[in-house]
Amino acid sequence: MGFRITTNMMMNTYRYNLQGSTKKLSDARDMVLTQRNFNSYADDPAAATQEFRLRRDFYSTYSQLNNTKNVYSKYNTAWNNLQGIKTKLIDGTAIESVMRGTNDTTGEARRGLATTLRETSESLIYALNQKLGDQFIFAGNDGLNVPFEWKGEDLLYRGINVRAGSLVDKPETADPGLLDRVSDKANKQAAVPSTWTDDDEAWYNYLSGAQGAKAPEAGTRPDWVNDLMKEKGTTDGEKAWLSYYKDKDDYMKLKEMSGEELYIDLGMGVAEKSPNNPVNGSYFNGALCGIDFIDFGVDEDGDPKNLALLMREFADIFQAWDENMDPQGYNPDLAGPSAQGLTKEELEEKAWRLLDKFKDSREHCVEKWDELDAQAVFLVTNQERLETLLTDTNTQILDVFQVDLADAITSFSWQQYCYNAALKIGNQLLSQSLIDYMR
Structure with missing residues (x-):
């Protein structure tokens, strides 16, 4: 007895095959639009795992690059600030005033120099209290x-x-x-x-x-x-x-x-010996401590090491210069707070003693400025390194998932041709039979 193939049976088979063609066409279209070899982990587990690792490295490098740019912005602002302090306040005003004040030939100008030094010490502190955004630059952490x-x-x-x-x-x-x-x-x-x-x-x-x-x-x-x-x-x-x-x-x-230190990951392989105890050299210290630039404490003579206070000490001494004396000279009664109680000879001796200490304090500030310059150069180099690494990592990611566009378009065209052919065959060959209507 023969087996009769009905139109419904043909329709079911046709629908199944047509759905397969539709799925292939949709996948080919997605491949062209997304330019990806796979769109789910199940499509290619090995490639998907590799892409995940590469993207993790990419975003980590991107974060390190942003950190580098932010820190460089801070250091560049600090460097320019310290350059102004060195060239205009210290070398341009303070040291000139100190040298003139300790020179007997310009003694009559000492009281004016005292005012200049006092104002310069205040300007120095204003400069070190500068902010970048919402953060004070020289406040450590x-x-x-x-x-x-x-x-x-x-x-x-x-x-x-x-x-x-x-x-x-x-x-x-x-x-x-x-x-x-x-x-x-x-x-x-x-x-x-x-x-x-x-x-x-x-x-x-x-x-x-x-x-x-x-x-x-x-x-x-x-x-x-x-x-x-x-x-x-x-x-x-x-x-x-x-x-x-x-x-x-x-x-x-x-x-x-x-x-103080402010641990920042700039791509040097941050590692910790224990919690909150990072390996030295694996992180970048982003803290700038203003007290480290102008020093603190006193020396064995009881004189301040701080640059701003040294200016004040000179101002207190020069303030004691009395133009009305005959001959002109230091008048202890006119001395500022830090020089009160000193004799005329002690005032003069202290001025000469502080001169060398002021030069040393100035050299200390310049050394810190040079260190800052070296760190800024490193940040520029590190930024270039991270940008190159970012480009290389992105290239690796593209090699893993990116499809050959020419092949993808060719595949899409073929699947579209097959889909259209299936529709045309269905329209021409399938029709309801008389037996199906009589059932």
């Missing part, structure tokens, strides 16, 4: 708060007097034992008792004012030091020693702030 502030004749950096370490003399009264009590308590409460380290010893000797004790390394502050600074003191002796401890601790805070 605290760009939201103004770094420098004048408080009378005192200069503060983030709330700490830049003369810290010399503001409070060591008390003559016996040590009340606060230092021993706090440090012993911290040692006993430690997870492993008797863990007194070299850092603890260095801080103990430094805070106690032991003879020959040097300032500890930045970043080695034990927890018991923070506990000590919270003490209030109950007697005058304890309060005096706590003031002494705080002054020395403030100096260490300035030392720590001068070396």
Whole structure:
């Protein structure tokens, strides 16, 4: 008995084949429009995985390039700012005024030079308080708060007097034992008792004012030091020693702030030894600490190392010049705050003593400016490297997923031809049979 092929059977087969042609035509059209070899992970798992890794590298490099551009903008602004400070304020005004003021042949102009130096010191601080966008450039890793502030004749950096370490003399009264009590308590409460380290010893000797004790390394502050600074003191002796401890601790805070770091990934392979402890050399330090450029603290003579304060010290000396004296000379009664109480001879001696220190402070600032210039050059080189890497990575991505457009168009044309042919055959060959109508 023969098997009859009905029109419905032919229609079902035709519809199935037509749907296949439609799918192939749609895929070919998508390939031309997207110019991709695959549009899902299932199409080509190996290529899709490779593309994912390459795109991850691409976006990481893109982020590093943006970081580099942002940091360069900051460093370039800082470099131009420091160039203006060096050429116009220091070399153009301050050092000329200092040299003229220490020259006896121009003594009559000293009081005018005092005003110039005082205003120059203020201009220096204005320049170091400059902002880029919403961030203070020279504020270290605290760009939201103004770094420098004048408080009378005192200069503060983030709330700490830049003369810290010399503001409070060591008390003559016996040590009340606060230092021993706090440090012993911290040692006993430690997870492993008797863990007194070299850092603890260095801080103990430094805070106690032991003879020959040097300032500890930045970043080695034990927890018991923070506990000590919270003490209030109950007697005058304890309060005096706590003031002494705080002054020395403030100096260490300035030392720590001068070396602050702001970790930025610029494509050097950032890695960490432990949480928040990156490998040195794998990151870029984007912090610019203003106190590091103009220095802080005092020297063995009690003179400030800070460039702005040195200008103020000269101004206080030159202010004492009395044109009405016969002959003209220094009048101690006219001296500014930092020079009060000095004799005429001491004023003149101090002016000559500060001259060399001012030159050294100027050289320190210029050295920091040169370091900034070298870092800016690195940023330019790094930007070029990342741009090249970005281009190469993008080329690799295109090699993985991008289709040959000529082949894609040829395939699309063929699938369109097949689809049109299928439609034409269906119109010509398929029709309802009489038997189908009679069922």
